[in-house]
Amino acid sequence: MQKVYERTTGILPNTVSGFCPGCMHSTVHKIIGEAADELGQLDNLVRVEGVGCCGLGQFYVNHDATIAAHGRACAVATGIKRSTPDSLVYTYQGDGDLASIGLAETMSAANRGENFTVIFVNNGIYGMTGGQMAPTTLIGMKATTAPGGRDPEVHGYPMHVVEILDQLTAPYYLERVSCNTPQNVMKARNAIKKGFQYQLEGRGFSLIEIVTSCPTNWGLSTLDSLKFLEEKMFAEYPLGLVRDKGAEK
Amino acid sequence: MSERVFMKGCEAIAEAAVRAGCRFFAGYPITPQNEIPEYFARRMPEVNGTFVQGESEVASVNMLYGAASTGIRAMSSSSSCGISLYSEGVSYMASARIPAVYVNVQRGGPGIGAIQPAQQDYFQATKASGNGGFKMLVLAPSTVQECVDMVYEAFDLAARDENPVLVLTDGVMGTMMEPVVLPPMKSDEEIAELRKKFEHRAIIGHKRGENAFCRPGSVGTGQEAVNIEAAKLYSTWDKDVEVEEFMTEDAEIILAAYGISARISRVVVKKLREEGIKAGMIRPIKISPFPYDTFANLDFNQVKGILNVEMSIPSQMRWDIDHAVQGRTQVNDCLRSGGQLLTNDQVYDAARKLIKEVL
Numbered sequence: 001m002q003k004v005y006e007r008t009t010g011i012l013p014n015t016v017s018g019f020c021p022g023c024m025h026s027t028v029h030k031i032i033g034e035a036a037d038e039l040g041q042l043d044n045l046v047r048v049e050g051v052g053c054c055g056l057g058q059f060y061v062n063h064d065a066t067i068a069a070h071g072r073a074c075a076v077a078t079g080i081k082r083s084t085p086d087s088l089v090y091t092y093q094g095d096g097d098l099a100s101i102g103l104a105e106t107m108s109a110a111n112r113g114e115n116f117t118v119i120f121v122n123n124g125i126y127g128m129t130g131g132q133m134a135p136t137t138l139i140g141m142k143a144t145t146a147p148g149g150r151d152p153e154v155h156g157y158p159m160h161v162v163e164i165l166d167q168l169t170a171p172y173y174l175e176r177v178s179c180n181t182p183q184n185v186m187k188a189r190n191a192i193k194k195g196f197q198y199q200l201e202g203r204g205f206s207l208i209e210i211v212t213s214c215p216t217n218w219g220l221s222t223l224d225s226l227k228f229l230e231e232k233m234f235a236e237y238p239l240g241l242v243r244d245k246g247a248e249k
Numbered sequence: 250m251s252e253r254v255f256m257k258g259c260e261a262i263a264e265a266a267v268r269a270g271c272r273f274f275a276g277y278p279i280t281p282q283n284e285i286p287e288y289f290a291r292r293m294p295e296v297n298g299t300f301v302q303g304e305s306e307v308a309s310v311n312m313l314y315g316a317a318s319t320g321i322r323a324m325s326s327s328s329s330c331g332i333s334l335y336s337e338g339v340s341y342m343a344s345a346r347i348p349a350v351y352v353n354v355q356r357g358g359p360g361i362g363a364i365q366p367a368q369q370d371y372f373q374a375t376k377a378s379g380n381g382g383f384k385m386l387v388l389a390p391s392t393v394q395e396c397v398d399m400v401y402e403a404f405d406l407a408a409r410d411e412n413p414v415l416v417l418t419d420g421v422m423g424t425m426m427e428p429v430v431l432p433p434m435k436s437d438e439e440i441a442e443l444r445k446k447f448e449h450r451a452i453i454g455h456k457r458g459e460n461a462f463c464r465p466g467s468v469g470t471g472q473e474a475v476n477i478e479a480a481k482l483y484s485t486w487d488k489d490v491e492v493e494e495f496m497t498e499d500a501e502i503i504l505a506a507y508g509i510s511a512r513i514s515r516v517v518v519k520k521l522r523e524e525g526i527k528a529g530m531i532r533p534i535k536i537s538p539f540p541y542d543t544f545a546n547l548d549f550n551q552v553k554g555i556l557n558v559e560m561s562i563p564s565q566m567r568w569d570i571d572h573a574v575q576g577r578t579q580v581n582d583c584l585r586s587g588g589q590l591l592t593n594d595q596v597y598d599a600a601r602k603l604i605k606e607v608l
Contacts, residue, residue, distance in 0.1 A: 009457060044454040048315070058462065066318050066345075066452045066463035069337050072311035075303065079315025080452055082299045083273050083323070087454040105311070108304035 008033030010042050011060045018056060022222030024179040024212035025053060028121060029060055031185060035193035036063075036088065039200065046089045048077040050097035053127040057092055071102025074109035074118065081116045088196055089116040095136040096126045099159050103135075106161075106207075113170030113204035117195040120161060120207055123214040124233060131217035135159040138236055142219075162209050162242045173198050173206040174242040180213075180229055184239070198246060211237045253430050258393045258422040259284035259326075261429050262352055263292060265397040266324050268432050269404040270440040271350070272298035273323035275312035277305055279331040280364040281420035282354035286326070306331040310338030310351070317342065317349035318463045320447035322404050322440070326352035328420070329370055330361050332378075339413055340379025344475065345465040348407035348447070350400065352416045354423040357587040365588025366420030368508060371565035374417045375537040382476075384483045387415045387537035389507045393427035395534075401432045406489075408443065410482055411450075417536065419560070421509045421590070492540035493532040496522065500529030501551060502604055505544070505570055506558040507533045510591060514558045517596045526604060536566070544573035554579040554607040556600055562586035579607050 007013070010033020017026035036045050045063035049055055051070035058065050064087075068076040073091035081089045098106050098120050106118070125143060126132040133143035133150060136158050140149040150158075162174045173195055177188040188210055195206035211233050213225035220228055241247075256264070263285050266274070274293060276286040286302065293300040299316070303309030309325050316323040327335060332353045342349050353374065357367035374387050386406055388399040396418055403414040435443075444451075452463050467475050493511075496518055497503060504514040511532040521528035533540050544555075555578055557567040564582045574580060583599035585591045 041454075043456045046452055046454050058464070062457050062460065064452045064454050064461045066315070067465055068315075069311060069341055069465075072307065072314075072338075075308040075311035076315035076318075078301060078308075079273065079275065079312035079317070079323070080319055082301065082312075083316040083319040083321040084451075084453045104304050105308050108308065 008037055010034065010036050010045070010062055012062045015060055017060055019053065020216045022213060022215035022225050023053070024210070025057065025121065027179045027185060028119065028188070028210055029057055031189035032090070032119065032192055033062070035189055035196055038193060039196055041088045041196065041200070044086070044088050046080060046084070046087045048073045048080065048089065048091045050091065050093035050102070052094040052097050052129070054092050054094045054097065054121060055128070071097050071100070072105055073097065073102065074105040074114070077116045078109055078114050081114060085115070088199060090196070091116065091118045093118065093120055094127065095120070095122045095124065095134045099135040099161050107165070110165050110171045110205045110207065111168050113172070115199055115202055115204050117192070117199050118207040119192065120209045121212055122161070122209055122237065123212045125214050125217045127214050127217055138232055158236050160237065162207060165207060166242050171205045171207065171243060172203040172245045175244070176209040176211060176237060176239050176242065178211045178229070178234070178239055180226055203246065211239065253428055255426055255428050256393065257284055257424060257426045258396050258418065259354065259424065260288045261393050261397050262326070262400050263288035264431060265400040266350070266404070267292055267296055267298070268434045269401045270322040270435040270443055271324045271404065272296065272440065273316040273321050274299070274325065275301040275303045275309040275316070276325050276327065277303045277309045277331065279328045281356060281366065281423050282326050282328045282352070284423070285352065285354070306334035307337060310335040313349050313351065314338045314342050314347060317347045318345070318452045320444045320451035320453070322443065324350045324352070326354065328354045329356045329358045332370060332373065336379035340381050340383060341465040342413045343379065343383035343385065343479070344381060345463050346411040346479070347413065347463065348411050349413045350403045350407055350416065351413065352400070352418065355417065355419040363588035364420070366509065366560070366590065367586060367588055368419055368510060368560040369586065370417065371536065371561060374415055375539065378415065383479060385413050385415050385537060386410070386486065386489060387417050387535060389417050389534065389536045390422065391508050391511045391532065393422060393425060394429045396422055397429050397431060408446065412482065417508070419509050486538045489535060490538050490540050490542070491534040492543045493534055494543065495530040495532065497529035497531060499527050499551070501527040501553045501608060502529070502600060503547070503552055503555045504528065504530045504558050504596070504600065505555055505566065506530065507536055507566065510558045510560055513591050513593055513596050516593050517600055520597060521600060528600065539569045541569070541573040544570055549577040552578050554581065554603045556581050556583055556603050558583045558591065558596055560585050560591055579603070
């Protein structure tokens with residue numbers, strides 16, 4: 001019988017992800033492996049991992065990896081990519097990591113047009129530390145540090161990372177995707193692959209924002225989380241291409 | 250191979266690093282060390298190296314962490330309050346056992362302090378350069394020539410131990426010009442060979458199954474084993490103690506000083522000798538590991554007093570001297586701070602005061 005699907009070798013064999021039920025991190029790891037595999041880059045892949053739930057990925061990936069301090073992944077990746085330019089380098093960061101404590105590193109790496117790929121997982125909350133408010137938390141959404149819900153008078157408004165980066169000249173490719181349906185998983189995989197491809201071509205900075213759910217810290221069932229994701233998160237963070245300099249040509 | 254040139258301390262530091270095979274530098278502007286990044290910005294393109302002006306000290310030290318984790322010889326530099334921001338990255342490098350070199354061209358703190366020279370970061374350099382109780386070799390040059398030699402050596406020490414190494418200097422040496430003999434330039438082949446030694450650990454994209462992981466920490470109960478390994482390394486550093494004993498053999502009065510203060514103290518020791526006083530100087534060349542034994546094994550029937558000469562208020566190295574001496578002789582301080590330089594006269598007067606008290 002013909003094998004039509006097999007597990008990517010980009011994640012360790014015989015390993016089961018420890019991410020919470022309904023969390024999309026495991027899917028994202030799978031499609032990173034698939035995208036790198038399709039480009040023949042699994043033996044040339046470097047992961048710079050942020051702090052938070054994204055940091056759990058180190059136990060599943062089957063490629064070189066380093067752990068950056070909270071927020072510093074884009075600085076660490078700058079040092080790595082500049083020192084080993086032929087390696088395929090990506091950062092894997094959550095919203096607290098990338099958009100709060102690491103905002104300077106993210107913006108500056110993007111502004112320099114560093115030639116690596118950022119995979120930004122936005123679930124609107126701090127997961128690992130137990131549900132604190134993130135820069136991306138929706139208005140009215142409850143968090144342990146915003147128990148009455150995010151109040152714009154006090155906490156400001158949700159931060160739109162790809163749109164902010166779109167103000168800079170250097171970034172080459174910016175897209176927002178999700179993993180809520182098989183179709184969107186395919187789109188997310190293609191986006192990651194495109195970011196990797198551009199890096200291999202030396203085009204510079206790419207960021208793929210993946211809007212995901214966090215049933216545990218949203219306090220919702222996995223199915224209700226999907227509903228919340230599609231109704232509320234996508235309304236704030238519309239999916240789609242923000243910039244693709246490669247397509248403009 | 251060697252050549253003698255007239256160079257400013259900061260530029261000599263940068264050139265020595267290039268000659269040692271450093272091919273990555275990241276740093277952020279701060280006085281009085283700006284000539285280091287500026288020199289690298291000009292020099293690195295000539296040797297196919299990388300210079301990055303980081304968006305902050307925090308970013309720069311994390312770029313250093315990333316670059317060094319690929320096995321390339323990498324360096325950064327900053328000054329005092331900038332070095333405070335290095336704590337995070339340095340602690341990560343110590344935890345993950347990444348070889349890297351960084352330089353602190355000290356100014357007068359705490360806080361933003363003064364931009365003028367001082368030795369106000371001794372505790373930070375030797376006791377707690379970041380969280381977690383790690384240790385580093387800390388080299389403390391007292392001439393521009395030593396800046397050159399120590400930076401050159403620092404890369405070898407970092408590679409030997411797979412641990413960060415700090416070169417602690419100050420704004421006097423950073424901005425002063427002196428004639429120096431530059432070390433030989435390592436060839437591209439030598440540099441490639443050095444890099445190869447770290448290849449198994451390098452974060453460069455290995456084949457599946459042979460992957461390298463750079464982990465500045467551990468999960469579950471694994472961290473204790475990491476800390477035990479690090480402590481094992483630190484326990485081998487007795488061999489790395491480096492100290493100069495100047496005219497101490499018959500000395501009744503010892504001036505203790507490192508770095509720039511030692512240059513001033515040396516002049517005063519010579520003057521006191523001319524005046525018939527049996528004075529000498531102990532100069533820690535590395536301040537970590539500290540030469541405790543040199544102080545502890547002094548003949549306290551002969552040595553009547555020690556003068557700790559330091560450009561820091563309050564005194565800091567005094568703590569290590571006291572730890573070694575254990576009250577067996579009187580220890581006085583001679584201090585300036587906040588960018589005010591010690592003078593020969595001030596150190597001389599303080600030595601004379603000590604002599605009056607103990608002889």
